[in-house]
Amino acid sequence: MIAAKDKITPAQLTILVIQAQIGVSILFLPSSVESIAGNDAWISVILAGITSLLLIVIIWGLSRRFPALTLFEYLPMLLGKVLGKIVHVVYASMFILECSFLLVEFGDVMRDWVFSNTPGWVILSLMLLTSLYMIRENIRLIARFFVLTFGLIFVLILIATYAYRDADLMYILPINQVSLPGVFKAMMQSMDSLYGFEILFFCYPYVQGKSKGILKATIFGNIFSTLVYTFMVFTCLIVFSPEELKVIPQPVLYMVKTLSFTIFERADLYFLTIWTLVVITSVMAYLFMSAKTVSALFGKKQHAGTAPYVALVILCISLYPHDQDMINKMKYIVGILTGVSLIALPLILLCISYLRKIKGKEQAEA
Amino acid sequence: MSRIWFWAVFAVGVLLLCGCWDQQLMKNERNVSIGGIDQGSNGMIRATVSIRDISVTESGTKDTSEVHSVLARSTQHAREKIDEEISGSYSAAKLRVLLISEEFVKNQDMMPYLDVYYRDPKSPLSARIAVTKGKAEDMIAHKKIGSKTIGLYIDDLLNSLEKSTTIPRVNIQTLHPLDRGFDFSLPYLIDHNGKPTVSGIALFKGVQMTATLDQDDSKLYLLLSNLQSKKTLLTLRVDNPQKSNGYDYVSIEIKSLKRKLKVTVSDDQQIKVKLQLKLRVSVVEDPSNHLYSMSVLHNLEKILAEELTDDSKEIVQKMQRAGHDGFGIARRLMSFHPKLWKQINWSEEYPKIPFDTSVSLQIVNTGITE
Numbered sequence: 001m002i003a004a005k006d007k008i009t010p011a012q013l014t015i016l017v018i019q020a021q022i023g024v025s026i027l028f029l030p031s032s033v034e035s036i037a038g039n040d041a042w043i044s045v046i047l048a049g050i051t052s053l054l055l056i057v058i059i060w061g062l063s064r065r066f067p068a069l070t071l072f073e074y075l076p077m078l079l080g081k082v083l084g085k086i087v088h089v090v091y092a093s094m095f096i097l098e099c100s101f102l103l104v105e106f107g108d109v110m111r112d113w114v115f116s117n118t119p120g121w122v123i124l125s126l127m128l129l130t131s132l133y134m135i136r137e138n139i140r141l142i143a144r145f146f147v148l149t150f151g152l153i154f155v156l157i158l159i160a161t162y163a164y165r166d167a168d169l170m171y172i173l174p175i176n177q178v179s180l181p182g183v184f185k186a187m188m189q190s191m192d193s194l195y196g197f198e199i200l201f202f203c204y205p206y207v208q209g210k211s212k213g214i215l216k217a218t219i220f221g222n223i224f225s226t227l228v229y230t231f232m233v234f235t236c237l238i239v240f241s242p243e244e245l246k247v248i249p250q251p252v253l254y255m256v257k258t259l260s261f262t263i264f265e266r267a268d269l270y271f272l273t274i275w276t277l278v279v280i281t282s283v284m285a286y287l288f289m290s291a292k293t294v295s296a297l298f299g300k301k302q303h304a305g306t307a308p309y310v311a312l313v314i315l316c317i318s319l320y321p322h323d324q325d326m327i328n329k330m331k332y333i334v335g336i337l338t339g340v341s342l343i344a345l346p347l348i349l350l351c352i353s354y355l356r357k358i359k360g361k362e363q364a365e366a
Numbered sequence: 367m368s369r370i371w372f373w374a375v376f377a378v379g380v381l382l383l384c385g386c387w388d389q390q391l392m393k394n395e396r397n398v399s400i401g402g403i404d405q406g407s408n409g410m411i412r413a414t415v416s417i418r419d420i421s422v423t424e425s426g427t428k429d430t431s432e433v434h435s436v437l438a439r440s441t442q443h444a445r446e447k448i449d450e451e452i453s454g455s456y457s458a459a460k461l462r463v464l465l466i467s468e469e470f471v472k473n474q475d476m477m478p479y480l481d482v483y484y485r486d487p488k489s490p491l492s493a494r495i496a497v498t499k500g501k502a503e504d505m506i507a508h509k510k511i512g513s514k515t516i517g518l519y520i521d522d523l524l525n526s527l528e529k530s531t532t533i534p535r536v537n538i539q540t541l542h543p544l545d546r547g548f549d550f551s552l553p554y555l556i557d558h559n560g561k562p563t564v565s566g567i568a569l570f571k572g573v574q575m576t577a578t579l580d581q582d583d584s585k586l587y588l589l590l591s592n593l594q595s596k597k598t599l600l601t602l603r604v605d606n607p608q609k610s611n612g613y614d615y616v617s618i619e620i621k622s623l624k625r626k627l628k629v630t631v632s633d634d635q636q637i638k639v640k641l642q643l644k645l646r647v648s649v650v651e652d653p654s655n656h657l658y659s660m661s662v663l664h665n666l667e668k669i670l671a672e673e674l675t676d677d678s679k680e681i682v683q684k685m686q687r688a689g690h691d692g693f694g695i696a697r698r699l700m701s702f703h704p705k706l707w708k709q710i711n712w713s714e715e716y717p718k719i720p721f722d723t724s725v726s727l728q729i730v731n732t733g734i735t736e
Contacts, residue, residue, distance in 0.1 A: 112487060113487045114388070115387065116388060116487075117387040117388050118386070119387070122383065122387075126380065129376065166540070168697070170694075170697050170698065170700075170701040171701075173701035173702065174701060174702070174704050241547070257491055257539070258491045258492045258537065258539040268487075
């Protein structure tokens, strides 16, 4: 039974999902998608949004059958003890690697754009310590912090909108220049940025209200993040020519760098400052999920004790890659792990749950 | 208790860490306000910079500039060499204007020398860029014009001309040369009696300068490219045989502008361009006509429209001869006719495209007299 004071509202869930989804890739997505899908990159992002919608429905369908439990409490019920533990380890490594990868990319941007001489471990440990401080608390406090910083996403959008001054709509024409497989491949690429909705696994029992309301809240969050990503990709596509996007890894920053307002210059620094907060919410979400998963693996009820160790592991992993080659390799590994644990596994679990008619006990309405 | 200690140590640590590694103090930096690139000997470049110093004394602030010139292999190399010459560390972050000599942009590709500007996060991408007739070094050697240092002077000069639609709004960022489907043009500076003056614009074909336009033509060129800025004034000649010379000119201010650019491709792959400019103007100076009569007004409209059409046709021809695609015809072909674009040789095709250029004009306002 979860106490009423630990519960969150569906609106808070929406923002939790948005903040977990929108993170580093707001800078990276435009050029990485463009390199595959060309002018049609924005279509791929929308398609990825629709795909993640389906995944959300799967996760929701699974959680609905165990309304009082989180994923790791019903894993052994579905898969048995040994297989359950193996899958559990897969999830734990996925969350830890995903969180590390987030920090690797963050550290990269910080090194290239602002702090060229500051050692990476200083920046990353500051990020992790701040996140650690937050995520030792329960989900309700985290949700409140996310709501508090939610408005900053709009500031990012506002700064980016200013770049429409130099926009030329003709850059996105001709539409459908790239073949369908290209668009599909780019869609898989942009899926990486939309992960974060899996926080539903952990929140489901804590959300007030009926399961339909929970689904609605999550879907709404997903639509919002998809729109933000699409907007960013679209803006970059019409501001930069295709050739330019190939050589600029963080087009959004490049775009705002030239904006010069009457009183201040280098809008990219302001953008980065706000972006750091947007990233830290993602780091918090992933660190929270990693800590929860690991503590469940060791059979602990509270995650506060395990969190520092998990953070240390994440720090070590994120300091390891130091060239583009290794980052690409890490990205590849993370891609496979997330694909397995967020696309394949939930579907399999849902099938098992339906076929073997395993269900959790109905939760008494509080 | 131990937790409080932990966070206290953490907080003190964070405070002490500020600026440990990436700290740049203004007092140690020497800020370049204007830079210039000239052709040097043996494939080297001659780079000239003016460093602006502000000294505050009891009688107020005083601007001084210090000019350095080096022969270098590349832009970054030049920076290092200048850094050796000057006291304090070199910083290009506050660069306002980059000058490039005509000789340089006519003979070689300037883009390799701009690469460092695109790569460095601290680089001044919003710095203006201009072409100088003669050497950029000589222009910067002026040091001071009136009470303004040369960098500030040229920056303000370009800024005010941008506002009056005489030169295009360009900076290092908008110059980024990759496959945009249109060619850029840059302000063209000359040295007029010891003062830098803008004589018009320099037209580029790709990265090479091929022609220039004078101030009158460049205004019309910008209108035809739909790049109108805050204010545009045109002074045109209207022959008036009965009266003395003072009555020959009419000044108009462009109130609003509508440009139509249509690129059509016929079935036999012939590219045609239709360029229409519709202007709504107000008369600000017209000594010979009294515009209370509608027939006089319409007559004036007709004369002005014809003159502008003729001028526009000349400009378009000049652009085509120079291979300068300032209107972005190539971009339109890429976007709307991608198949054709892949087949044609653009630099051969462009000068042959027939342009149908016309300007129409409507007077909406005549000031407080008619």
